Amino acid sequence: xxxxxxxxxxxxxxxxxxxxxxxxxxxxxxxxxxxxxxxxxxxxxxxxxxxxxxxxxxxxxxxxxxxxxxxxxxxxxxxxxxxxxxxxxxxxxxxxxxxxxxxxxxxxxxxxxxxxxxxxxxxxxxxxxxxxxxxxxxxxxxxxxxxxxxxxxxxxxxxxxxxxxxxxxxxxxxxxxxxxxxxxxxxxxxxxxxxxxxxxxxxxxxxxxxxxxxxxxxxxxxxxxxxxxxxxxxxxxxxxxxxxxxxxxxxxxxxxxxxxxxxxxxxxxxxxxxxxxxxxxxxxxxxxxxxxxxxxxxxxxxxxxxxxxxxxxxx
Amino acid sequence: xxxxxxxxxxxxxxxxxxxxxxxxxxxxxxxxxxxxxxxxxxxxxxxxxxxxxxxxxxxxxxxxxxxxxxxxxxxxxxxxxxxxxxxxxxxxxxxxxxxxxxxxxxxxxxxxxxxxxxxxxxxxxxxxxxxxxxxxxxxxxxxxxxxxxxxxxxxxxxxxxxxxxxxxxxxxxxxxxxxxxxxxxxxxxxxxxxxxxxxxxxxxxxxxxxxxxxxxxxxxxxxxxxxxxxxxxxxxxxxxxxxxxxxxxxxxxxxxxxxxxxxxxxxxxxxxxxxxxxxxxxxxxxxxxxxxxxxxxxxxxxxxxxxxxxxxxxxxxxxxx
Numbered sequence: 001x002x003x004x005x006x007x008x009x010x011x012x013x014x015x016x017x018x019x020x021x022x023x024x025x026x027x028x029x030x031x032x033x034x035x036x037x038x039x040x041x042x043x044x045x046x047x048x049x050x051x052x053x054x055x056x057x058x059x060x061x062x063x064x065x066x067x068x069x070x071x072x073x074x075x076x077x078x079x080x081x082x083x084x085x086x087x088x089x090x091x092x093x094x095x096x097x098x099x100x101x102x103x104x105x106x107x108x109x110x111x112x113x114x115x116x117x118x119x120x121x122x123x124x125x126x127x128x129x130x131x132x133x134x135x136x137x138x139x140x141x142x143x144x145x146x147x148x149x150x151x152x153x154x155x156x157x158x159x160x161x162x163x164x165x166x167x168x169x170x171x172x173x174x175x176x177x178x179x180x181x182x183x184x185x186x187x188x189x190x191x192x193x194x195x196x197x198x199x200x201x202x203x204x205x206x207x208x209x210x211x212x213x214x215x216x217x218x219x220x221x222x223x224x225x226x227x228x229x230x231x232x233x234x235x236x237x238x239x240x241x242x243x244x245x246x247x248x249x250x251x252x253x254x255x256x257x258x259x260x261x262x263x264x265x266x267x268x269x270x271x272x273x274x275x276x277x278x279x280x281x282x283x284x285x286x287x288x289x290x291x292x293x294x295x296x297x298x299x300x301x302x303x304x305x306x307x308x309x310x311x312x313x314x315x
Numbered sequence: 316x317x318x319x320x321x322x323x324x325x326x327x328x329x330x331x332x333x334x335x336x337x338x339x340x341x342x343x344x345x346x347x348x349x350x351x352x353x354x355x356x357x358x359x360x361x362x363x364x365x366x367x368x369x370x371x372x373x374x375x376x377x378x379x380x381x382x383x384x385x386x387x388x389x390x391x392x393x394x395x396x397x398x399x400x401x402x403x404x405x406x407x408x409x410x411x412x413x414x415x416x417x418x419x420x421x422x423x424x425x426x427x428x429x430x431x432x433x434x435x436x437x438x439x440x441x442x443x444x445x446x447x448x449x450x451x452x453x454x455x456x457x458x459x460x461x462x463x464x465x466x467x468x469x470x471x472x473x474x475x476x477x478x479x480x481x482x483x484x485x486x487x488x489x490x491x492x493x494x495x496x497x498x499x500x501x502x503x504x505x506x507x508x509x510x511x512x513x514x515x516x517x518x519x520x521x522x523x524x525x526x527x528x529x530x531x532x533x534x535x536x537x538x539x540x541x542x543x544x545x546x547x548x549x550x551x552x553x554x555x556x557x558x559x560x561x562x563x564x565x566x567x568x569x570x571x572x573x574x575x576x577x578x579x580x581x582x583x584x585x586x587x588x589x590x591x592x593x594x595x596x597x598x599x600x601x602x603x604x605x606x607x608x609x610x611x612x613x614x615x616x617x618x619x620x621x622x623x624x625x626x627x628x629x630x631x632x633x634x635x636x
Binding site: 012013018021022025026067068085087090092093094095096259260261293294295296297298299 | 394395396397398399400401402404407409448449451452453490493494
């Protein structure tokens with residue numbers, strides 16, 4: 001069994017970069033202005049180095065210019081307009097709600113920050129989303145929800161194809177909203193995800209904030225190479241999933257990315273062992289359950305170190 | 316019918332410069348303390364000129380409504396800032412030990428304010444539920460346990476405040492409407508906070524879905540609830556009507572998110588709408604929330620309009636206060 005350390009996506013911004021953004025963008029409006037590429041690069045380098053220093057093997061760019069978490073993707077697509085602030089799941093974090101005002105089109109690269117990271121570091125993964133964006137935005141254009149979902153899917157697929165041709169090796173689709181999907185929606189989602197995952201890179205479905213029992217077994221036919229489960233928020237339920245269904249590659253989100261409390265390594269190991277012995281995995285990613293931006297930076301770093309320590313003791 | 320404020324007021328620009336110098340170690344405690352006091356005097360004068368009935372000190376010493384208190388209570392540490400949205404961050408405290416009363420939180424501010432004004436004073440303090448909701452919990456088994464422990468700490472502060480003469484305390488609980496499923500915890504916490512506190516108790520809540528907290532919020536052991544109404548075009552008044560609202564009403568009728576100064580006429584119209592829900596003696600007219608994010612001159616103008624509108628309505632109704 002191969003064990004690989006990774007993180008979920010976002011990471012706290014370096015303090016100087018935060019100050020820089022506040023200066024060029026202000027606090028309230030006019031977000032998403034083009035930031036100086038060299039400045040952004042410097043910030044990304046810092047965050048990549050921090051991950052490597054902590055022992056993380058598959059890295060992310062930290063999503064340092066993402067203002068609206070997953071919804072940032074919407075702000076870079078044609079067809080969306082960003083509106084008032086809305087709470088992001090049960091976090092004390094807010095995003096501007098995207099309103100669909102026209103046909104959704106991809107007119108430029110969405111992950112230009114990833115492109116910068118990839119120039120310097122090949123073991124970075126792309127983080128995208130699809131269904132969650134449709135669920136967290138308001139559709140005022142499409143007559144049918146399915147048309148909306150498919151147009152967004154096509155736009156994301158274009159991005160994936162470009163990332164694939166760039167040489168990106170890992171593509172992660174974050175779908176916290178999927179955990180609340182209706183059974184009736186899973187049929188169309190099967191087609192959507194088979195379209196998105198029909199590429200020659202490793203594809204990862206990342207779920208968090210809740211257990212994933214509602215989407216099993218359907219999700220096993222979505223075409224993902226790796227399924228990511230949150231073992232902080234849904235340990236018992238997700239453990240049952242692992243016992244009941246068979247899949248080969250898993251992302252075990254086991255270190256709490258939303259609390260500064262440092263877990264006891266032995267307890268983590270015990271939980272990890274219970275998960276692994278319940279399945280038959282060939283490849284296991286270990287990570288925090290969520291992005292680390294919910295934490296002050298010093299704690300985010302310690303959480304990554306904890307992920308690495310866990311890998312050391314389970315080997 | 317009285318006019319009041321929610322709490323914060325724009326800090327004078329010179330004070331912001333002083334705070335920066337202080338943080339850089341370029342001025343000493345004594346000078347900084349004098350600067351804070353002078354700033355409070357300036358703010359109080361603004362409120363007095365505007366004619367506000369019940370005032371606070373504009374929260375010149377508070378930079379933020381969670382960490383300010385957390386820094387003064389045993390059991391909290393602050394590791395750093397986290398994002399709330401976009402480019403906005405706040406120092407999010409972590410609870411790492413038993414929460415215990417250490418320093419006064421608002422007593423010195425109250426006493427100083429009392430020494431420089433004859434106005435009636437309200438003392439706003441962030442409530443236990445909100446502080447815990449906006450903190451990490453490393454120590455207590457459940458969030459509920461942490462909330463109640465903090466409520467005990469705040470109860471002691473409230474009782475001390477009453478001992479030194481405070482008679483109006485406002486519990487700021489903006490986090491309550493964001494978690495309607497935990498409203499029972501928040502309610503119990505209020506009961507702990509006000510236990511044995513012989514003062515008029517208000518509770519301020521801004522932002523969030525008010526409908527989700529009705530009718531439960533009516534059972535909270537407070538004399539007054541202060542809501543924001545202007546921000547949502549007074550639509551939420553309908554909810555109060557629907558549930559036969561019978562507490563005193565803190566009526567937020569000045570939009571703190573907009574730099575446009577309201578007209579006296581539109582504020583009067585709003586006040587008459589509020590009077591369809593409560594009696595004049597139950598009505599406390601104030602801005603939606605603290606004014607601190609506005610430019611000071613605009614905040615001042617808004618207060619003047621609010622008082623003028625209130626006075627005209629009182630005159631039209633033949634009310635003496």
